[in-house]
Amino acid sequence: MAFDRLIDKIAEMQNPTVAGLDPKLDYVPEFIKEECFAKYGKTLEGAAAALFEFNKALIDALYEVVPAIKPQAAYYEMYGWQGVKALADTIAYAKSKGMFVITDGKRNDIGTTMEAYAAAHLGSTTVAGEEVEAFGADALTVNGYLGTDGIKPLVNICKSGDKGIFVLVKTSNPSSGELQDKKLDDGTTVYEQMGKMCEEWGTELEGKYGYSGVGAVVGATYPEQLAEMRAKCPHTFFLVPGYGAQGGGANDVKNAFDENGLGAIINSSRGIMCAWKKQGLTENDFAKAAYNEAVRMRDEIIGCIGKIKK
Numbered sequence: 040m041a042f043d044r045l046i047d048k049i050a051e052m053q054n055p056t057v058a059g060l061d062p063k064l065d066y067v068p069e070f071i072k073e074e075c076f077a078k079y080g081k082t083l084e085g086a087a088a089a090l091f092e093f094n095k096a097l098i099d100a101l102y103e104v105v106p107a108i109k110p111q112a113a114y115y116e117m118y119g120w121q122g123v124k125a126l127a128d129t130i131a132y133a134k135s136k137g138m139f140v141i142t143d144g145k146r147n148d149i150g151t152t153m154e155a156y157a158a159a160h161l162g163s164t165t166v167a168g169e170e171v172e173a174f175g176a177d178a179l180t181v182n183g184y185l186g187t188d189g190i191k192p193l194v195n196i197c198k199s200g201d202k203g204i205f206v207l208v209k210t211s212n213p214s215s216g217e218l219q220d221k222k223l224d225d226g227t228t229v230y231e232q233m234g235k236m237c238e239e240w241g242t243e244l245e246g247k248y249g250y251s252g253v254g255a256v257v258g259a260t261y262p263e264q265l266a267e268m269r270a271k272c273p274h275t276f277f278l279v280p281g282y283g284a285q286g287g288g289a290n291d292v293k294n295a296f297d298e299n300g301l302g303a304i305i306n307s308s309r310g311i312m313c314a315w316k317k318q319g320l321t322e323n324d325f326a327k328a329a330y331n332e333a334v335r336m337r338d339e340i341i342g343c344i345g346k347i348k349k
């Protein structure tokens with residue numbers, strides 16, 4: 040199971056965190072942009088080259104201490120196909136460094152279209168009889184609100200291809216409660232029901248640590264709901280965004296973990312990418328600052344949850 044591989048890396052590094060790579064051009068230091076614009080012009084190609092150089096430097100700084108990256112597809116798509124190529128190149132580079140890759144795409148559609156998304160991001164595409172990997176991430180974020188037929192194609196690929204998915208359950212944004220906190224007829228909330236569906240979808244995918252290949256996204260900005268869902272979804276591995284830039288801290292995320300310190304991975308994107316701004320460094324030292332912040336985040340969380348045991 041893909042999340043067994045992720046858990047092994049988390050335990051080996053004693054670090055249950057993932058670095059989000061959401062590289063808006065504004066975050067990329069001037070010296071990288073100048074170099075790329077000189078080579079490719081002030082074009083989408085130049086912008087995408089700058090994103091990739093930025094990501095490469097971050098990955099080089101982080102791969103020995105952070106087990107995973109989470110590129111958010113939107114920040115690549117905004118730079119056209121050139122940006123999407125930078126996403127593919129970033130995934131390949133992170134994998135070459137042994138990192139686990141979670142593409143944050145939040146895909147959702149009817150079953151047949153989900154088959155295409157599953158092939159694109161996690162599986163392979165058939166070209167003239169040959170199987171070719173398109174993006175090749177280890178896991179993908181998805182929206183489960185279209186129901187089982189939208190999720191099944193992904194579950195099938197997770198089973199055959201050692202991949203995982205994270206289904207949106209309780210998102211970190213301020214208005215997530217407008218729909219997700221609504222009570223259903225049986226008195227449970229919509230997010231609780233979605234968590235229950237994750238447990239059901241994951242039954243055929245249980246890994247050696249008790250967590251299935253169907254994970255859930257639960258935000259650090261809702262610590263009570265994190266604790267509630269940890270108790271109600273014992274086989275569902277959590278991806279927890281909202282730490283750092285959105286205000287979540289180690290105390291807010293500690294309830295995402297089980298008694299062995301397993302069961303969750305905490306994301307920080309802007310907090311790591313833009314760490315130099317808070318460390319009194321210049322943007323030229325962005326990679327060093329990202330490393331410092333990743334280590335600080337790891338130590339803060341481990342300080343709260345204790346040693347991770349398998």
Ligand SMILES: O=c1ccn([C@@H]2O[C@H](COP(=O)(O)O)[C@@H](O)[C@H]2O)c(=O)[nH]1
Pocket residue numbers: 059061111143209210211212256257258280281282283284285306307308309310
């Ligand atoms: O509920 C959710 C689901 C996804 N995200 C994504 O995580 C990162 C958070 O970035 P920060 O800079 O650390 O705030 C970003 O890619 C979001 O799209 C989320 O925040 N909340």
